[in-house]
Amino acid sequence: MKKFCGALLIGFVVLGLKAQEVVLPTDFRQQNLTEYNGSLINPAYSLDRNNPSSVALWARWQWQSYDGDPTSLFLNYTARLNDVSAAGVGFFQHNTGIFLNTGAVLNYAHTIELSEGVILGVGLNVFAFQQKLADERFFVPNPIQTTAENDFILQMAPGINLNIDRFNIGLVSENLFDYNFTSNERNTSPEDRMFQALVSYDFPVNVLSTDDSSVLRPMLYYKTIPGLDNQVGLTTLLTTNKYWAQAGYNSFYGFSGGIGGRFFKRLSFGALIEIGTSSDLKGQDPSFELVTSYKLGTLQSPEEKLREQLLAEEEKQKEDALVEQEEKAVVSNELTKAEKLALKRESKKQERLALIESNRIKDSIQLASRKSDLVVKESKRNIRRKRDSIESAKAAQALASANALKQQRQQDSIAAVMKKEAAAVALAQQQRQDSIAQSEALAMKNEVVKVKAGEKYEEVTKEGSLEPGYYLIANVFGTKKYLDAFLADMQKRGINAKSFFRQKNKYNYVYLAKYNFIKDAREARDSKLGGKYTDKIWIFRVTGE
Numbered sequence: 001m002k003k004f005c006g007a008l009l010i011g012f013v014v015l016g017l018k019a020q021e022v023v024l025p026t027d028f029r030q031q032n033l034t035e036y037n038g039s040l041i042n043p044a045y046s047l048d049r050n051n052p053s054s055v056a057l058w059a060r061w062q063w064q065s066y067d068g069d070p071t072s073l074f075l076n077y078t079a080r081l082n083d084v085s086a087a088g089v090g091f092f093q094h095n096t097g098i099f100l101n102t103g104a105v106l107n108y109a110h111t112i113e114l115s116e117g118v119i120l121g122v123g124l125n126v127f128a129f130q131q132k133l134a135d136e137r138f139f140v141p142n143p144i145q146t147t148a149e150n151d152f153i154l155q156m157a158p159g160i161n162l163n164i165d166r167f168n169i170g171l172v173s174e175n176l177f178d179y180n181f182t183s184n185e186r187n188t189s190p191e192d193r194m195f196q197a198l199v200s201y202d203f204p205v206n207v208l209s210t211d212d213s214s215v216l217r218p219m220l221y222y223k224t225i226p227g228l229d230n231q232v233g234l235t236t237l238l239t240t241n242k243y244w245a246q247a248g249y250n251s252f253y254g255f256s257g258g259i260g261g262r263f264f265k266r267l268s269f270g271a272l273i274e275i276g277t278s279s280d281l282k283g284q285d286p287s288f289e290l291v292t293s294y295k296l297g298t299l300q301s302p303e304e305k306l307r308e309q310l311l312a313e314e315e316k317q318k319e320d321a322l323v324e325q326e327e328k329a330v331v332s333n334e335l336t337k338a339e340k341l342a343l344k345r346e347s348k349k350q351e352r353l354a355l356i357e358s359n360r361i362k363d364s365i366q367l368a369s370r371k372s373d374l375v376v377k378e379s380k381r382n383i384r385r386k387r388d389s390i391e392s393a394k395a396a397q398a399l400a401s402a403n404a405l406k407q408q409r410q411q412d413s414i415a416a417v418m419k420k421e422a423a424a425v426a427l428a429q430q431q432r433q434d435s436i437a438q439s440e441a442l443a444m445k446n447e448v449v450k451v452k453a454g455e456k457y458e459e460v461t462k463e464g465s466l467e468p469g470y471y472l473i474a475n476v477f478g479t480k481k482y483l484d485a486f487l488a489d490m491q492k493r494g495i496n497a498k499s500f501f502r503q504k505n506k507y508n509y510v511y512l513a514k515y516n517f518i519k520d521a522r523e524a525r526d527s528k529l530g531g532k533y534t535d536k537i538w539i540f541r542v543t544g545e
Contacts, residue, residue: 024097025225025252027174027194029060029072032256032272034219034237035244036293037076039088039107042170042198043123044161046086046109050078056293062095063276063284071095078107079296085110092127095134098481101153103129117165125157133485151182170198183492196223207240214240228252244270254281260291268293444468444516445544456538461545466500468544470521471511472529472537483508495532509540 030040036056038049050056060072076090088107093100109123132150159172174194178187200219207214216238223231235248235256245259254277260270272289276282445468451457474490474497477483483499487510490497499510512529515521518539524530525537 024062025228025231026096026099027223027225028094029062029253030058030074031221031223031231031233031250031253032235032246032248032258032274032289033058033291034217034235034246035239035260035270036268036291037074039076039078039109039123039125040074041196042159042161042172043107043125043157044109044121044159044170046078046088046107046123047080047111047121050076050086050088051293051295052078052080052086052088053296054078054293055296056291058289058291060287060289062287063281074105076105076107084112092129094129098134098484099131100134101129101131103127119163121161121163123159123161125159127153127155127157129153129155151180151187153187154179154181155187166202166204168198168200168202170196172196172198180492185492189491192226194223194225196221205238207238214238244268246272250274252278252280253287254278258289258291266295268295440516441468447517449518449541457541458539459541459543461543463502463542464500466542467514468542470515470518471509471540471542472513472515472521472525473509473540474512474533474535474537475510477508477510478506480508483510486510493532495529511540512537 028040030037033041035049036051036054037058038045040058046052055075055077057076058072058074062071071093072095073093074090075092076088078086078088080086086107086109088105090105090107091103092105093102095101104127106126107123109121112120112122114120130150130152155175155178157172157174158176159170161168161170172195174196175188176193179185180187198219198221200217203216203218205214205216216236218234218236221231221233221235223233225231229252231250231252233248233250235246237246238244241262243259243261246257248256250256254275256272256274258270258272260268262268268291270291272291274287274289276284276286449457449459475486477486487497487499490510490512495512497510497512499508501508512533513524515524518541521539525539528534529537
């Protein structure tokens with residue numbers, strides 16, 4: 001029975017290692033969201049691309065591999081608060097391959113009209129979730145990490161979108177601010193921030209005779225993910241009132257294509273498949289996505305409401321113009337002969353006044369023309385004076401440049417002498433430092449260590465590319481997933497831990513620091529690395545050949 005249990009555990013560990021051959025980015029992998037749940041890409045998109053008011057579900061199954069796959073799930077409700085703002089609340093679950101994040105998200109977006117046709121949208125997503133190891137069956141307790149911790153994390157993702165007619169420019173950060181309430185510290189360091197820039201343009205198209213609002217929207221994006229290659233992608237969406245279709249490419253995940261339909265004017269359902277093409281994803285199965293949305297409230301969109309209002313206003317203006325025309329005709333018919341004669345005299349009077357004003361304007365133009373000629377002549381005289389002054393200034397400047405060149409040559413000669421002297425001094429200092437380093441290396445290699453009673457100590461002549469010295473070992477791992485989790489925990493504690501792989505036993509060793517002499521290594525071990533690390537530490541020495 002014990003042999004069977006041991007074989008079963010080894011099998012699970014091997015499968016776990018296989019699942020970790022490809023390093024999966026920790027972002028939300030939402031690059032294919034175009035028609036619904038757009039607030040997960042940019043929180044400002046909830047104003048139009050979430051189709052408020054509506055409930056939408058997005059599910060992604062990554063690579064279809066064993067062990068439940070790194071998956072994403074997002075259930076979201078979005079409502080339009082008024083003509084310029086929208087809000088939403090949702091549930092999400094996100095598997096990064098190492099950690100499983102489960103929690104809620106709040107969204108708010110607001111538009112600001114900068115000028116006619118130029119609108120700025122600002123938005124914010126607030127994520128509150130619990131983070132734990134993605135698969136605790138592979139968790140192997142050790143003296144350093146005996147339990148799998150569950151952390152509660154708050155994360156904020158702001159975004160903006162500038163809309164110029166049909167052109168959109170957006171910028172988002174998925175984790176501009178985060179805080180781990182379990183460890184009472186920031187969850188990630190400043191260099192781990194993720195940013196995404198997006199540009200798109202809506203081209204009106206006529207696809208269906210019953211639809212005058214069909215749009216073809218290409219979108220180009222660039223995403224930075226710390227520790228991994230930046231992602232570049234292009235997604236093109238065709239959307240009508242009956243169906244939608246899209247195709248895209250991501251530099252990491254590969255090509256994707258999807259289609260969806262709209263039913264009963266409220267329900268939408270669609271699916272997408274994504275196939276990796278890079279050598280890093282060779283052997284990985286395709287990824288699948290499902291999108292479902294149900295529209296709430298009135299079926300009339302804001303655009304349709306606006307068109308209806310414009311048509312009503314146009315009809316009213318036509319009616320008002322017709323009434324005004326009829327009233328003028330009635331008034332004209334009711335005028336007496338005397339009134340018509342008075343109107344004729346008034347018209348002739350206006351013509352005489354117009355003629356007098358025209359003659360006055362001609363006289364003013366002639367006077368202005370004469371004054372302009374005088375101004376031009378004076379301007380030419382001033383230009384000649386300035387030209388003479390500039391030539392004199394150029395001569396003085398040439399003389400000053402010659403003197404400056406002479407001084408510069410003198411300074412260059414002095415600087416060359418000083419540079420040679422400085423080089424000689426630096427060479428002498430380097431020779432002294434090299435001599436000291438050689439003496440220290442020889443003393444370190446020849447140092448004889450007497451192992452104390454109860455002291456764990458191991459010594460080898462050579463280990464891979466490790467330099468000679470004393471290494472403080474904190475832990476040993478056979479599984480890469482737990483090695484990564486332990487190194488991440490050390491980083492949170494402020495300890496710059498590193499690791500090396502021993503070919504002899506196929507294990508990864510994690511060391512906290514390196515020293516040249518046994519005395520320094522023992523002092524650091526006994527002081528628990530200055531109180532930073534309170535668990536067990538032992539010494540591993542590489543003597544050098």
